Amino acid sequence: MTIDTDTARQRWLADLRGSLTQDFTTQTARLRELSELTADTGDPGDAHTHSAMLATTRNTLEQIGAALKRIDDGTYGQCEKCETAIPVERLEVLPQARFCVPCQQKHNG
Incomplete structure (x- = not known):
């Protein structure tokens, strides 16, 4: 890599870190809101949807956190x-x- 390429990559990673950090903050707030939401409507479908939203938000936070760690290391x-x-x-x-795409395809089976 040349110095210009290294500088461009560093700038790109810094911008990405900022974006991921902002996403992490947003998802953390979403998780907090979902965790505090305790309205029981009596509909099992609502409970399932709420549970799925919690799981998806937690998974998203884990993925963002892992990406930030990979940037740092x-x-x-x-x-x-x-x-x-x-x-x-x-x-x-x-x-x-x-x-990479080929490994992702193997990972997914």
């Missing part, structure tokens, strides 16, 4: 299975991606 953008670089285009669409 210098492994962001590297496939956790084959250790090749994950294409920037994939990371732009799915910033919390842990695997």
Whole structure:
């Protein structure tokens, strides 16, 4: 990599860190709101939906937190299975991606 490329990547990672941190804050507030919501409507469907929303929000927080950790430890953008670089285009669409597409497909079965 050249110095210009390194600088551009550092800037991109800094912007991404800011965006992910903001998303983490938003999702944390959402989780707090969902956790405090205790209205029992008597409808089992509502309880199931609420439970699913809690699980999804927790999962999102875990993924964002893991992506932030990878940025901090210098492994962001590297496939956790084959250790090749994950294409920037994939990371732009799915910033919390842990695997390149072929490894993700194998991971999903």
